[in-house]
Amino acid sequence: MDEIRVIEIKKSIFEDNDRDADKLRSELKKKGVFLLNLMSSPGSGKTTTLCRTINALKDRMKIAVMEADIDSDVDARKIYEATGVQSIQLHTGGMCHLDAEMTRQGLENLDLENVDLAILENVGNLVCPAEFDTGSVMNCMILSVPEGHDKPLKYPLMFSICDLVLINKIDVMPYFDFNLELCGKYIHMRNPKAQVIPVCAKTGEGIDKFAAWLEDRVRNWKES
């Protein structure tokens, strides 16, 4: 695969996204494909985090990636060049989020044969993606240190629906007024069950913990 495929996904016409998401989830279960939905603000480090994590896991499971963006194919290209795994770019036509039907359109353009883990990198946005179930087994989000520890106060829904919050860019902690303990408190105010893992995608710090979390979830789900 030398050319990065860019898929223009269409706005969904289905009205009942929750039903559609459940349907997609059960179809993926039959195929043995664990779908992870990764969300964050623009520029929080989703793609760099994925590159590191995929390289940590790709010898132990087969991974495929969908990179959603309004424009450009830089992310799918970056994933493919850094990891060699199957990667496609989804263009949302200006849409601010992906729903289950749009996710399905993306999955149909992947070769899912023997894939254990499909990762959807959602549009960079802390608001709209939280409102639409994509059919994923788990939701994960990244909050980066420069964004500030107060974000769970301002974007409650996003934090409430995520199983895991990665706190990225911890290498620049000394240059920002970021209180990790307070941030954890705010996250758990929104979602007592959320797990929190501090990472630095740039240096690789903490990525082993995220990879272990993910591998564990995929294995347990496959056996369930």
Place this chain on the structure above:
Amino acid sequence: MDEIRVIEIKKSIFEDNDRDADKLRSELKKKGVFLLNLMSSPGSGKTTTLCRTINALKDRMKIAVMEADIDSDVDARKIYEATGVQSIQLHTGGMCHLDAEMTRQGLENLDLENVDLAILENVGNLVCPAEFDTGSVMNCMILSVPEGHDKPLKYPLMFSICDLVLINKIDVMPYFDFNLELCGKYIHMRNPKAQVIPVCAKTGEGIDKFAAWLEDRVRNWKES
């Protein structure tokens, strides 16, 4: 004003937002109130930038601020405590943007007597706010260094509708792979007329330039 007023704005029922925005703009013109719409990703430093800028301008013009967020009143409180200017919090009820009618609901809760400049701090989001004319005279956005210089490639509409792009957090430039020249090139690819001012809201660097830009625009508009 010791209590920060929180206004729950309702989803707009008007279908023609462009017409509504033009109407609001001409009403504000009659009142002599210049409306600035400030947009950015979550955590780019909108509120800190506003505090600095308002303190630089408040002796020369009367300013009022509307802080839009999905939840919390931390921003309106921060503006009032740092500057003493009239500041209200708008809660969008989960909505990812403000349109002209929602902006009008906010303005109706401000005392606009003798106000020269009303500032709307939009919801932190690089996608949806770009799609809705708020009735503002000028659109301004902040891109912060940690978000990366590639954002104009990924969020084309936002950059194309802004008269001014502030590049914030330039104090941390040494710790990030941010190419200011390339960023300027990408911005002008989207919008050849956009002005670009690098600032650091934390230290105040460059805020004088933004304040001068804003004062100049308000004066010219009042005289036009």
